[in-house]
Amino acid sequence: xxQHTTGTGSDVKATTGRLPGVAPAxxxxxxxxxxQIEDLLDSICARLVGRTPYARRTELRAEMRQHLHSLALAYxxxxxxxxxxxxxxxxxxxxxxxVASEWSFPQGTRAPRTDIxxxxxxxxxxxxxxxxxxxxxxWLGFALHAGTALTVVAGPSxxxxxxxxxxxxxxxxxSSGRQMPPSHHSVQFANCMSCHSAAAPIGNxxxxxRADLPPARLWSKP
Amino acid sequence: MDVExxxxxxxxxxxxxxxxxxxxxxxxxxxxxxxxxxxxxxKFKDGSLYPALQALxxxxxxxxxxxxxxxxxxxxxYHITEAGLAELQKRTGDWNLFAQMIQRILKPSRPASEx
Numbered sequence: 084x085x086q087h088t089t090g091t092g093s094d095v096k097a098t099t100g101r102l103p104g105v106a107p108a109x110x111x112x113x114x115x116x117x118x119q120i121e122d123l124l125d126s127i128c129a130r131l132v133g134r135t136p137y138a139r140r141t142e143l144r145a146e147m148r149q150h151l152h153s154l155a156l157a158y159x160x161x162x163x164x165x166x167x168x169x170x171x172x173x174x175x176x177x178x179x180x181x182v183a184s185e186w187s188f189p190q191g192t193r194a195p196r197t198d199i200x201x202x203x204x205x206x207x208x209x210x211x212x213x214x215x216x217x218x219x220x221x222w223l224g225f226a227l228h229a230g231t232a233l234t235v236v237a238g239p240s241x242x243x244x245x246x247x248x249x250x251x252x253x254x255x256x257x258s259s260g261r262q263m264p265p266s267h268h269s270v271q272f273a274n275c276m277s278c279h280s281a282a283a284p285i286g287n288x289x290x291x292x293r294a295d296l297p298p299a300r301l302w303s304k305p
Numbered sequence: 306m307d308v309e310x311x312x313x314x315x316x317x318x319x320x321x322x323x324x325x326x327x328x329x330x331x332x333x334x335x336x337x338x339x340x341x342x343x344x345x346x347x348k349f350k351d352g353s354l355y356p357a358l359q360a361l362x363x364x365x366x367x368x369x370x371x372x373x374x375x376x377x378x379x380x381x382x383y384h385i386t387e388a389g390l391a392e393l394q395k396r397t398g399d400w401n402l403f404a405q406m407i408q409r410i411l412k413p414s415r416p417a418s419e420x
Contacts, residue, residue: 115378127352139359146332146381147355153333154351177350185314186356 113155113165119173120151126179131186151176313349317357318366319400320347322385322393325367329384332358358383366392 124147128140135143154172159165176182203210324330324338335358336351361367366389369381385393 135359142381143355143359145378147352149331149378149380150333150336150351150355175351177352181350182352182355185317185353186359 111165113152113159113169115148115152117152117155117169119169120148120155123151123173123176123179124148127182130179130183134186147176313347314353316400317349317353318361319393319396321354321357321361321383322366322389322396325383325385326390326393329382331380331382335383361389364388364392 124144127147128144131140131143151172154175155165155168158168158171163171320339321335324335324342330338332354333351336349336354339347339349358367358369362369362383365386367383367385369383371379372382374380
């Protein structure tokens, strides 16, 4: 026995607690294939791809479309405009995320990624953590590299022992006759990142610390 | 009365079976009937009915038939099966037992004045 064929305004009034307004003189019927309703159905059904057979999805879609249409018509009976009635019906039905979360699927099935924005939203916390870890790892790598460089710089062949502990404004490094800026490789780095020379003597490049020189500026010659 | 969403989620199938015991209905009608019987105390999203309907149909507790509707496209109308009636009886018993146990725990074991 079919007890209800369409929704009634009183049903929705009871839900919303609103009194029915004065209906407009000419009520434009809400089409069954309303665009907003179809968008919602697209979004819900996309979450079922790979988990529910196509034939079943088509059937579900038709059922849900009629449900939403009945809801919208009921809101319209209460005096809402067609646009507002559809919006209220969609809100009453629930978001695609809410509806999808109610579905239980056999283990081992998972929905395909249909929207990159959903994927980012669901993973942004993890991505933030990975980015933070990468930054920490990069910093550690940099620090380790600098530590190794300090050992090289402080060695006997690369200038006076403990030169790196000296303040840069008390002297300067000279590499094959060229004075290095203090923030360059004269203080911390064994390998210059821009000129690729080494603090330790390699080939015909020789670095030495000259305490008698004034603080170095970028590529100023002694 | 606002009921927690999780409680509602666990009870949706039982409520559907209870509504369908009274007669066949389509999804929209089931939703409105649950609200009417609970005097709008149970607030839930209508969309949550469909996963429950599908699960019940797969379990053969209900069966759906497409029927023509007056002045509109055909609607899928659900009716409860024999297995569904037995399942409803079992779930009703389980629910009553559960409610009794919770009541026993919630009820103070002795009057507060005696403590």
